[in-house]
Every structure is written in C-alpha cells, then in structure tokens.
Amino acid sequence: MRISADELEHLFDALPDVVFFVKDDGGRYTHANQTLIRRLGLKRRDQIIGSTADALFPSSMGGSYTMQDRRVLAGETIDNQLEVHIFPNRSSGWCLTCKRPLVKRNQVRGVVGISRDLGQPDGRHPTYDRLRQVLDYLQTHYAEPVRVHTMAKLANLSVAQLERHFRRVFQVTPQQWLTKLRIEEAMRLLHGDERIAGVGLACGFADQSAFARQFKATVGMTPRDYRSMVKGCQPQAADSGIGLAATG
Structure with a gap:
C-alpha cells in the first residue's frame, strides 16, 4: 500500500x-x-x-x-x-x-x-557525561583546528563510537556541532562592524572563501547579506512580513 x-x-x-x-x-x-x-x-x-x-x-x-x-x-x-x-x-x-x-x-x-x-540532547544516554566533555572542549576551542581523534580520546571512545553516540545523543555529528558553534559565533559577530574576513578567521575558518561557503550553506545567505539583514538594510526581509524560517 x-x-x-x-x-x-x-x-x-x-x-x-x-x-x-x-x-x-x-x-x-x-x-x-x-x-x-x-x-x-x-x-x-x-x-x-x-x-x-x-x-x-x-x-x-x-x-x-x-x-x-x-x-x-x-x-x-x-x-x-x-x-x-x-x-x-x-x-x-x-x-x-x-x-x-x-x-x-x-x-x-x-x-x-x-x-x-x-x-534537545538525550541526557539519559549512558555516554552523555563523557560527550559533555567533548562539548566543553569544542566550546573553548572552536576557533582552532580540531581533530576528531582528540574528541574521541576526551570521551574515551573510538572514533566510530564517538560518531555513533554523538549522533544518538545530539542528533548531529561532532563536526556538525563544531560548525554550529562557529556559525553561531559568526552570526553574533556580524551584528558588529568587524570586517567579514576577520569574523571568519575569529570563528575558525581558514580563509574568507571557506567562511562564505559554509555560512551560505548553513544560513542560506552570504555573511554580507546576513549583516545587511540584521542591520535593517534589507527591506525585503524586514518589511515583507514573510518569515525567513523554513527550508525551501
């Protein structure tokens, strides 16, 4: 059927x-x-x-x-x-x-x-506390190169176990969580006046091109367009009453 x-x-x-x-x-x-x-x-x-x-x-x-x-x-x-x-x-x-x-x-x-x-994360999962150590590490080191083997060692898991348990508890991979932290910080910094290239470097991206690609893939617009929107310089987004909410 x-x-x-x-x-x-x-x-x-x-x-x-x-x-x-x-x-x-x-x-x-x-x-x-x-x-x-x-x-x-x-x-x-x-x-x-x-x-x-x-x-x-x-x-x-x-x-x-x-x-x-x-x-x-x-x-x-x-x-x-x-x-x-x-x-x-x-x-x-x-x-x-x-x-x-x-x-x-x-x-x-x-x-x-x-x-x-x-x-929300599954806090009842047996590996939750160990995975929290990985989150704390990423929160502190998101702007640096982060190796998956380092994260696995922190959680006392193999790389395969880390990937599997992380997705089970947080619904995403460790790399996706790292991307989430970097993009969240970039969105915060783009409310200010720092140069876009500087924002990307401060958030752990190797260069402005890599930052722009990842930001657009994740947010749906370039860092420059996002900055214009949050500063009220994009009337289409601000005045239309149409949400920017759901994936098209």
Missing part, C-alpha cells in the same frame, strides 16, 4: 517541529504542511502552492534553496544537512534538512523534503 502526498501532507500537519514539502520538476510547491505555512508568515496553503522558493523567500535565501532543488532534481540526495532557520522576529533555530528526488518511470519528477528542528 502506498501513501499519497496528500495523505503525507495532512500527517505532517500534526508535527509543529517538522516542515514538509513536495515540489514539481520546476521547483514549484505542490504540497506543504501547516508548519511551513506558519513559518512563512502566511495563512493558507494556497498561498504557497504553485510558487517557487524564489517567490516566497527573500532573494538571498530563495536562491540558495533553488540551487538545492536543482541538485536534487539532477538526482542528488541531501541528507541531514545542518541549517539555520531565521524566524520572522529575527530569532534563529537549528534544523536538519533532507531532500530526495521523486522518481516516476525512471525519471526525476520532483522533490520531497522535510526539515526537522534540532531537538
């Missing part, structure tokens, strides 16, 4: 911490759950259906989501990509995004995806 996209849409309506969507081969939404509707600051599903990410999100973010869709329509699968969602009140939240090609008769006909909010 197969479940239709309509049935999945209604099923995902009941999950406030998960965004669900389906798009056709032109990147136009055919299905969207209530979470996506709310996070876009909209009221009805028909305000989304038939539109592309470019039409619903500010240009810097919409373009990033459209590029993701093109990769998936070319056959790529995006699995548990760590991303920042920026909500209408400019607060941010972390999520894991999955996008997969919809294949019919051996041809890619569209995109199906979910984006789930990063949940």
Whole structure:
C-alpha cells in the first residue's frame, strides 16, 4: 500500500517541529504542511502552492534553496544537512534538512523534503557525561583546528563510537556541532562592524572563501547579506512580513 502526498501532507500537519514539502520538476510547491505555512508568515496553503522558493523567500535565501532543488532534481540526495532557520522576529533555530528526488518511470519528477528542528540532547544516554566533555572542549576551542581523534580520546571512545553516540545523543555529528558553534559565533559577530574576513578567521575558518561557503550553506545567505539583514538594510526581509524560517 502506498501513501499519497496528500495523505503525507495532512500527517505532517500534526508535527509543529517538522516542515514538509513536495515540489514539481520546476521547483514549484505542490504540497506543504501547516508548519511551513506558519513559518512563512502566511495563512493558507494556497498561498504557497504553485510558487517557487524564489517567490516566497527573500532573494538571498530563495536562491540558495533553488540551487538545492536543482541538485536534487539532477538526482542528488541531501541528507541531514545542518541549517539555520531565521524566524520572522529575527530569532534563529537549528534544523536538519533532507531532500530526495521523486522518481516516476525512471525519471526525476520532483522533490520531497522535510526539515526537522534540532531537538534537545538525550541526557539519559549512558555516554552523555563523557560527550559533555567533548562539548566543553569544542566550546573553548572552536576557533582552532580540531581533530576528531582528540574528541574521541576526551570521551574515551573510538572514533566510530564517538560518531555513533554523538549522533544518538545530539542528533548531529561532532563536526556538525563544531560548525554550529562557529556559525553561531559568526552570526553574533556580524551584528558588529568587524570586517567579514576577520569574523571568519575569529570563528575558525581558514580563509574568507571557506567562511562564505559554509555560512551560505548553513544560513542560506552570504555573511554580507546576513549583516545587511540584521542591520535593517534589507527591506525585503524586514518589511515583507514573510518569515525567513523554513527550508525551501
């Protein structure tokens, strides 16, 4: 028995911490759950259906989501990509995004995806206390080169055990957590006036190019666009009333 996209849409309506969507081969939404509707600051599903990410999100973010869709329509699968969602009140939240090609008769006909909010750690897991030592180390050393073997030694685990238990407790890999710390600090510093290249170096990125690539992949816009947005220099994001919230 197969479940239709309509049935999945209604099923995902009941999950406030998960965004669900389906798009056709032109990147136009055919299905969207209530979470996506709310996070876009909209009221009805028909305000989304038939539109592309470019039409619903500010240009810097919409373009990033459209590029993701093109990769998936070319056959790529995006699995548990760590991303920042920026909500209408400019607060941010972390999520894991999955996008997969919809294949019919051996041809890619569209995109199906979910984006789930990063949940609270599982503090009852037997390795939680040891993994907390890794978190404390990363919090202190995020701006430095960090080796996974160093993290494994701190937790008294093998590298494979560290990866497995870390994902079980925190839903992400140690490297993703390190990226999270670096991007959070970069977002904080971009509220100030330090040069963007200096922000990247202060957050552990080797150069401005590496910083810009990782920031855009995670936040959906360049560091410069993010700085313009938080300083109120991007009217499209500030005045439209449309949230920057959910992965497109």
